[in-house]
Amino acid sequence: MNKVAGSLFPDYNPTVENCVLTPALKWAGGKRWLLPYLQPIWQQFHRRRLVEPFVGGMGVALGLKPRQALLSDSNEHLINFYQWLQKGLVTNTDFYNEESAFYEARAQFNSLIKAGQAHSKKAAELFYYLNRTCFNGLCRFNSKNEFNVPFGRYKKINYTQDFTSYQSGLNKWQITCHDFEHTKVAGNDFLYVDPPYDTPFSQYGKEDFTWDDQLRLINWLNRQEIPMVVTNQATARIIETYKAAGFSIITLLAPRRIASSGDRTPALEMLATKNI
Helix, strand or coil: CCECCHHHCCCCCCCCCCCCCCCCCCCCCCCHHHHHHHHHHHCCCCCCEEEECCCCCCHHHHHHCCCCEEEEECCHHHHHHHHHHHCCCECCCCCCCCHHHHHHHHHHHHHHHHCCCCCCHHHHHHHHHHHHHEHHHCCCECCCCCECCCECCCCCCCCCCECHHHHHHHCCEEEEECCHHHCCCCCCEEEEECCCCCCCCCECCCCECCHHHHHHHHHHHHCCCCCEEEEEECCHHHHHHHHHCCCEEEEEEEEEECCCCCCCCEEEEEEEEECC
8 A cells, every 4th residue: 555645646735725615514534634635536527416425524525616416424413404504504592612501402402303303403503513512523323313422621612603605505416315325326427435434433323334334335336337436444454345346545644543542643544546
């Protein structure tokens, strides 16, 4: 595995700010840092529709700014928030960086889920607040589909109440909630795929994203005949499996560590391409 060299990407400039709109959510494993590497590839296919089956924090779509996009995710609460952004979300709710307020909001959010109101505007507002205020911006649900991330203890948080600046851009895109295998891919699409990392902790929603799901994803990708980029943590089995599937692979030093404590080795990110 070779580390990426700047000469492989002539347009690479890590100092350039590529996003007009920054992601509204904090997202573990966000990929804004990859934009300088993705943009030279995307420029070859920029007239195509961008398809992301794991939209996550939306950093890539906001950075690449496609004319058309199909963005999906299996996390219904994440997609509900984005669909309210499409409607021009504005909230009059005051957000407080206080522990008691956080746990009150978390209980209210989980009550909305139990009451079948997970797709309401209030649920979208609370999801945003919990995301910005919780520990490390994690998005984790237990087996009962209850948000269970603890308070984050940040000194200062900048909250947004008016999200109308996102409306015009997101209105051009289709945003849906489903498993990646239900993504309707067309022959003139471009795939960017960033699944949950191959790590011991893989809980993405109320279900785990297991190694079987990683293999299911690779099998699904093998059925697509369009240009695609896939990123994942560069574990040995991920690298081996994607190489066997015919992907070209480079590895990058990611702006994160192997562990939050103990092992401080920089993590390696796989960037795999096919049909390019």
